[in-house]
Amino acid sequence: MKPDENCIIRTEGISRVYSSGGVSVKAIDNISFEVMHGDFIMITGRNGSGKSTLLHQLALLDLPDVGEIFIEGEKTTHLSEKKRMDFRLNRLGYIFQEYALIAELTALENVMLPAMMLESSKVAKKRAKVMLTKIGLHNKFNRLPSQLSGGEQQKVAIARALINHPKIIFADEPTANLDTTASVDVLEIFKSLNDKEGITIVMITHEPEELVYANRIIQLSDGKII
Amino acid sequence: MMRQLKLPFYLAFQYIRRGRKWTLFLTIFLMTAAFVNLIFLPSLFNGIIDGANKQIINTLTGDIYITPNNGQDYINNVSYVLDQLRTIDGVDALSAKMSVPANLKYNNITLSRQILAINPNDEKNVSNISQKMISGSYLSSGDRDQIIIGKQIAGGNGVEENAISFKGAKVGDKVTLILNGKPRQFNIKGIFDTKFVQSDERAFITNEALQKIMPSANNKATTINIRINQDTNQNAVINSINQKNINGTVYKWQEAAGVMKSVSNSFLSINIILSFTSVLIAAVTIIIIIYVTIINKRKEIGILRAIGIKPYIIVFSYVILSAVYATAGIIIGTILFFAIIMPYFQIHPFVLPICNAVLVLGWSDYIIRLEAIIWVSIFAGFIPAVIVTRTKMLNAILGK
Ligand SMILES: Nc1ncnc2c1ncn2[C@@H]1O[C@H](COP(=O)(O)OP(=O)(O)OP(=O)(O)O)[C@@H](O)[C@H]1O
Ligand SMILES: [Mg+2]
Numbered sequence: 001m002k003p004d005e006n007c008i009i010r011t012e013g014i015s016r017v018y019s020s021g022g023v024s025v026k027a028i029d030n031i032s033f034e035v036m037h038g039d040f041i042m043i044t045g046r047n048g049s050g051k052s053t054l055l056h057q058l059a060l061l062d063l064p065d066v067g068e069i070f071i072e073g074e075k076t077t078h079l080s081e082k083k084r085m086d087f088r089l090n091r092l093g094y095i096f097q098e099y100a101l102i103a104e105l106t107a108l109e110n111v112m113l114p115a116m117m118l119e120s121s122k123v124a125k126k127r128a129k130v131m132l133t134k135i136g137l138h139n140k141f142n143r144l145p146s147q148l149s150g151g152e153q154q155k156v157a158i159a160r161a162l163i164n165h166p167k168i169i170f171a172d173e174p175t176a177n178l179d180t181t182a183s184v185d186v187l188e189i190f191k192s193l194n195d196k197e198g199i200t201i202v203m204i205t206h207e208p209e210e211l212v213y214a215n216r217i218i219q220l221s222d223g224k225i226i
Numbered sequence: 227m228m229r230q231l232k233l234p235f236y237l238a239f240q241y242i243r244r245g246r247k248w249t250l251f252l253t254i255f256l257m258t259a260a261f262v263n264l265i266f267l268p269s270l271f272n273g274i275i276d277g278a279n280k281q282i283i284n285t286l287t288g289d290i291y292i293t294p295n296n297g298q299d300y301i302n303n304v305s306y307v308l309d310q311l312r313t314i315d316g317v318d319a320l321s322a323k324m325s326v327p328a329n330l331k332y333n334n335i336t337l338s339r340q341i342l343a344i345n346p347n348d349e350k351n352v353s354n355i356s357q358k359m360i361s362g363s364y365l366s367s368g369d370r371d372q373i374i375i376g377k378q379i380a381g382g383n384g385v386e387e388n389a390i391s392f393k394g395a396k397v398g399d400k401v402t403l404i405l406n407g408k409p410r411q412f413n414i415k416g417i418f419d420t421k422f423v424q425s426d427e428r429a430f431i432t433n434e435a436l437q438k439i440m441p442s443a444n445n446k447a448t449t450i451n452i453r454i455n456q457d458t459n460q461n462a463v464i465n466s467i468n469q470k471n472i473n474g475t476v477y478k479w480q481e482a483a484g485v486m487k488s489v490s491n492s493f494l495s496i497n498i499i500l501s502f503t504s505v506l507i508a509a510v511t512i513i514i515i516i517y518v519t520i521i522n523k524r525k526e527i528g529i530l531r532a533i534g535i536k537p538y539i540i541v542f543s544y545v546i547l548s549a550v551y552a553t554a555g556i557i558i559g560t561i562l563f564f565a566i567i568m569p570y571f572q573i574h575p576f577v578l579p580i581c582n583a584v585l586v587l588g589w590s591d592y593i594i595r596l597e598a599i600i601w602v603s604i605f606a607g608f609i610p611a612v613i614v615t616r617t618k619m620l621n622a623i624l625g626k
Contacts, residue, residue, distance in 0.1 A: 117233070
């Protein structure tokens with residue numbers, strides 16, 4: 001297979017087997033596919049079909065047992081945890097289903113945090129303000145997560161994922177805990193990031209009506225793409 | 227890199243600022259308790275040893291004492307010896323004592339106790355017994371049939387050695403001094419209580435009184451006690467005394483502290499063992515506190531790692547957090563100790579048969595324990611944080 005210039009992620013036959021209590025589950029099974037620059041991909045499938053497991057591999061949060069993952073042409077499975085961390089910090093953004101904010105930090109501080117790894121806190125703060133404003137939270141900078149609604153928390157998580165200008169955003173059911181309005185908000189943010197800034201988006205969803213946002217849909221069943 | 231080093235401080239600061247106030251309060255309270263516990267015992271032991279040493283110096287020996295040479299019963303020619311000693315730099319006061327080989331009889335109780343003949347004016351400057359009279363008054367020079375006795379001789383209710391005492395002799399009562407079978411009436415002029423049993427088992431009469439019943443004792447002594455200037459070196463004075471070729475043997479007060487020395491030595495080993503256990507208990511307490519804190523933050527730590535915050539930053543933030551807890555505990559503990567606990571025991575000392583002990587905290591004891599607590603808490607922050615940052619990130623985040 002000749003690597004494509006336009007390809008941002010490529011997986012080659014990745015599998016991940018969980019074994020616990022003597023039982024082993026093949027959560028994803030020999031998956032090969034490509035994500036192109038500027039793609040908006042939605043992954044769907046039943047509960048337990050392996051969606052989260054796949055996303056964890058792509059976002060370098062976990063390691064496949066077999067297979068290889070290329071990000072912008074670079075092999076990643078042999079990388080040290082330190083290198084993988086650099087990847088996550090600089091090139092990838094990840095959004096968890098449950099907001100996953102740091103409880104002791106305000107919205108602004110949560111968003112600043114990844115930027116503070118790379119820049120002065122002054123610059124980080126400025127950028128975080130811009131990011132939160134863009135996402136519609138200009139009047140919630142100093143709220144703690146506990147003082148924000150679910151939708152607002154998820155937006156803070158998105159701003160945090162975006163702060164270091166990643167090329168790819170991964171999101172695992174980002175709208176699962178949100179009402180329809182908040183869900184549409186989040187999806188519209190993704191759409192505009194995708195359209196206007198060319199950020200590649202790979203997200204998991206259970207909602208059929210959300211699929212219209214995607215330019216490509218990947219359906220998983222029993223750890224395989226169908 | 228330098229920029230990243232600010233992050234752990236930033237995180238620790240926010241954890242403290244925005245974390246649960248009750249948790250913070252309890253943690254610091256436990257740290258305070260651990261620290262106070264750690265400094266209390268050595269202070270008590272120091273206080274007892276210090277108190278006992280002072281009792282020996284102030285009621286028994288002075289700073290330096292001289293006894294007859296081996297094989298001799300007396301230091302002869304005492305007035306000459308005293309004159310010689312007075313010329314030595316650093317010698318503040320002198321008191322020669324003659325031990326009277328007599329028994330004391332009160333009603334039908336006869337006791338064999340140490341009876342010392344003194345010059346009251348000299349003795350006042352060397353020992354503090356004159357300030358420890360609990361009834362009656364101290365001897366005056368020229369008193370001929372007056373005796374002062376220690377509380378343990380007088381006896382009475384609540385006195386430690388009541389069973390082997392006069393069981394309640396009072397000032398104004400008569401006691402009989404029996405020397406070489408010859409009885410002589412004395413009037414109890416005063417009773418003293420130094421709170422040091424060994425000192426309170428003695429009785430004093432004046433040299434003039436002894437003169438009358440034992441003329442051979444003239445110008446002789448069985449001990450000379452010496453007070454030296456606070457700023458003078460004990461060894462230097464002893465050297466000067468030895469150069470005078472006095473017919474007596476010179477000792478430091480420490481050499482009379484035989485019993486106390488073995489007590490101090492056992493305190494030292496008890497102190498080491500107890501300090502060790504206290505540090506261990508403090509360590510375990512701190513480790514548990516920090517461990518619980520960190521386990522509660524397992525998910526957050528996973529998230530921090532997932533978004534690219536390096537593990538060393540996370541670990542360092544918890545080390546700082548524990549160091550802050552420890553420092554707060556040390557500061558509050560120190561204030562508590564010096565402002566409340568120490569003054570309290572100053573007013574209500576521990577009553578012991580050797581002395582009334584107060585708390586005395588040595589500077590080095592304090593520093594060593596302070597360092598122990600700091601290191602232990604750094605360790606306590608470090609280990610659980612490392613453990614948590616080593617666990618699988620996804621398991622931490624997803625709570626598996
Ligand atoms: N840490 C784990 N240990 C053991 N088995 C696991 C673990 N994580 C996932 N699995 C199993 O792997 C399979 C795939 O799980 P995964 O979470 O990827 O599914 P999913 O498609 O995201 O499901 P859902 O829609 O419920 O989120 C499931 O059978 C699940 O039970
Ligand atoms: Mg899932």
